[in-house]
Amino acid sequence: MKKIYIIILSISVFLSWNEALAQRPRPTADLPKWEGVCETPQMGWSSWNKFMTDIDEEIIKANADALVNLGLADVGYVYVNVDDGWHGERDESGCVTENPDKFPSGMMELGKYIHSKGLKFGIYSDAGDFTCNGCTGSRGHEYQDALVYAMWEVDYVKYDWCHTSNLDAKGAYTLMRNAIRKAGRPMVFSICEWGTSKPWEWAGEVGHSWRTTHDIGPAFLEVPVSYTPEGRRNWKPQSVMEIIEQNAPLREYAGPGHWNDPDMLEVGNVITVDGITYSMTPSEERAHFTLWCMMAAPLILGNDLRDISEETLAIIKNRALIAVDQDPLGIQGLRLKKDGDLQYWFKPLKDGDWAFCVLNAGEEAAKLTLDWSALEVDDTFSGRKTDFAGTTYMAQDLWKAKAKPFSTSRKTKVTVPAHDVVAYRLTPVKH
Numbered sequence: 001m002k003k004i005y006i007i008i009l010s011i012s013v014f015l016s017w018n019e020a021l022a023q024r025p026r027p028t029a030d031l032p033k034w035e036g037v038c039e040t041p042q043m044g045w046s047s048w049n050k051f052m053t054d055i056d057e058e059i060i061k062a063n064a065d066a067l068v069n070l071g072l073a074d075v076g077y078v079y080v081n082v083d084d085g086w087h088g089e090r091d092e093s094g095c096v097t098e099n100p101d102k103f104p105s106g107m108m109e110l111g112k113y114i115h116s117k118g119l120k121f122g123i124y125s126d127a128g129d130f131t132c133n134g135c136t137g138s139r140g141h142e143y144q145d146a147l148v149y150a151m152w153e154v155d156y157v158k159y160d161w162c163h164t165s166n167l168d169a170k171g172a173y174t175l176m177r178n179a180i181r182k183a184g185r186p187m188v189f190s191i192c193e194w195g196t197s198k199p200w201e202w203a204g205e206v207g208h209s210w211r212t213t214h215d216i217g218p219a220f221l222e223v224p225v226s227y228t229p230e231g232r233r234n235w236k237p238q239s240v241m242e243i244i245e246q247n248a249p250l251r252e253y254a255g256p257g258h259w260n261d262p263d264m265l266e267v268g269n270v271i272t273v274d275g276i277t278y279s280m281t282p283s284e285e286r287a288h289f290t291l292w293c294m295m296a297a298p299l300i301l302g303n304d305l306r307d308i309s310e311e312t313l314a315i316i317k318n319r320a321l322i323a324v325d326q327d328p329l330g331i332q333g334l335r336l337k338k339d340g341d342l343q344y345w346f347k348p349l350k351d352g353d354w355a356f357c358v359l360n361a362g363e364e365a366a367k368l369t370l371d372w373s374a375l376e377v378d379d380t381f382s383g384r385k386t387d388f389a390g391t392t393y394m395a396q397d398l399w400k401a402k403a404k405p406f407s408t409s410r411k412t413k414v415t416v417p418a419h420d421v422v423a424y425r426l427t428p429v430k431h
């Protein structure tokens with residue numbers, strides 16, 4: 001008899017345990033990322049490079065106004081991205097809120113303002129417990145945060161990687177991708193884990209772009225280093241040339257909807273951090289902008305648009321170069337060769353065109369005679385080939401809109417100033 005009781009008891013314990021298991025909330029199945037929201041590299045402005053955490057709603061609104069008033073929105077810069085420093089505390093139900101001192105009108109109102117200008121609203125968070133600057137992170141609140149962003153009508157989420165000690169990058173970013181999808185509002189998902197876990201190998205289906213490097217600074221070649229009184233190295237950004245070196249070999253991972261992100265633009269930005277002032281010359285800024293376009297990089301401005309020089313504006317508004325970046329084929333350019341301080345780059349464009357540039361990282365101007373037949377490209381990745389031997393291309397200078405196009409049927413003499421570029425769009429002449 002005792003035995004039968006024990007058997008009946010075990011069966012009922014087993015059944016109710018099974019029932020409990022069946023009722024347990026199940027993890028949501030993977031959901032696809034939003035498609036069609038980033039078919040060409042994203043363009044806009046972000047608060048980080050210039051302001052770091054020193055932001056508030058007036059700064060963001062004034063820069064949004066400037067995007068419109070300076071004609072930058074007209075050439076494609078539409079995202080207004082609020083980077084680190086906006087978070088407040090979580091409320092009693094765990095929902096994320098904004099810092100009330102910096103954003104007294106609230107993020108929802110800010111989003112409305114940005115949208116009223118015909119622009120799009122971007123926000124920043126972090127996969128860890130805290131953001132890089134100690135604000136509230138999204139860990140454990142991913143679905144809740146994505147819902148709040150959707151309620152605020154956010155169009156773009158940049159998701160950072162600080163304070164994530166034992167997290168798996170692919171898992172953490174996939175979780176947020178699912179949460180964004182589930183929240184029901186299309187948003188660009190910009191992965192920012194600095195290339196640490198080689199996101200180019202796994203992030204194509206997770207996000208729309210992934211950082212390939214650590215943070216950029218307004219420095220072309222050499223980055224000055226400073227130390228704390230205790231001898232620890234202070235913040236050390238990467239230079240434009242260092243970043244190019246890291247991003248160039250990754251071209252085969254990029255394409256429409258999934259871009260390598262060599263970090264935001266530093267054109268026109270001057271900052272002082274830890275007593276060091278960082279800036280670039282106009283030549284260096286031209287070279288930086290050209291290479292970002294050749295590499296089909298996101299073009300996210302990082303300067304203060306309320307105080308901008310004509311020279312900076314002319315660089316970032318260069319429509320011919322923006323068209324290279326935004327070309328619908330979405331092929332990241334290739335570096336054909338390096339010759340000392342010189343680099344020769346090609347990017348296949350629509351309708352058989354190519355963008356071509358020579359970058360001079362040296363301290364002296366380079367006087368060159370371009371022998372086009374010696375620059376023939378056979379790009380197995382895109383399946384595109386140049387044909388300088390059999391086809392004539394007309395070359396339009398991408399920095400001198402008024403220059404007369406010249407033909408590649410003859411050798412071309414060019415001077416590439418120090419820390420600068422020459423860049424052309426090559427269009428085959430149809431016979």
Ligand code: GAL
Pocket residue numbers: 048083084124131132133160161162192214215
């Ligand atoms: C870094 C990120 C920067 C900026 C910063 C904010 O990790 O690479 O672009 O977002 O965090 O603290």
